[in-house]
Amino acid sequence: MSDVGDEASENEDLRDNVGQRFGRLPATPDDREVTGRASREEVVDFFEERFGIEPAVFESFTFWEKGKGKIWIFADDMPSPIRIEGLGMTVLRTRQEHWKPTHSAVQRFGKHATKNVVDLSAEEAAQFARGNDQDVDWDGDWGYLIAAHQFAGEREPVGVGLYLYDELRSTVPKGNQEALSTL
Structure with a gap:
């Protein structure tokens, strides 16, 4: 694992999606700087609308994207962006026609589902x-x-x-x- 912190090279624009770098999801779509990146609000809304999982379930977690549409959930906070191999667990695949929750996410949060x-x-x-x-x-x-x-x-x-x-x-x-x- 590499050092924690802002390790973006001077040549990398922080508004770009870089496959080897975690970027925190913006709070809302209006805060989006990386084209195509889901927002925290959209991820939480997806779980509420699709599965009836209350937004409060995700209050203490941060959401991150690494690669194109691979969303991770982490039970803490870190500086963004950050270059490390893993951060928490994958929770959702976006940037495709239908968003797909991961097996791990369903096993961890599925007990809260009402639909x-x-x-x-x-x-x-x-x-x-x-x-x-x-x-x-x-x-x-x-x-x-x-x-x-x-x-x-x-x-x-x-x-x-x-x-x-x-x-x-x-x-x-x-x-x-x-x-x-x-x-």
Whole structure:
């Protein structure tokens, strides 16, 4: 990890998106200096509008972009911009037609979701966790959903899935796929 601080070379414009540098998301779209960069307000609004996650859940976190549209969340603050390999965890992919929450974000914050959560049976959750697509009855929105299962009386997020044409597609990354017991 490199030293913390403003390490932008004199040749780099801080208003440019640089793939090897984290830049803090601006508070609002009106504060945007980097073309195409999401704002904190837009990210928080996305989670509230799509999943019903209250903005207060994200109050103590800062949001950062590294590369084009890879949004990270960090439970502290740092100077911006900063050149380091990682900062917190990836939370969202933007700069594409449909924003996609990450598997890690859904597992960390999905328990706060009040909408666009598909509740799976034990067998469906096990299939989903193994990375298998499956036909699922769902009468809600199409698109990215939080796949969840009741465990010990609590709704637990399994991961993020893509629901299209009566099929729930598992987007669980290969390195996170696992065999869950259905007992």
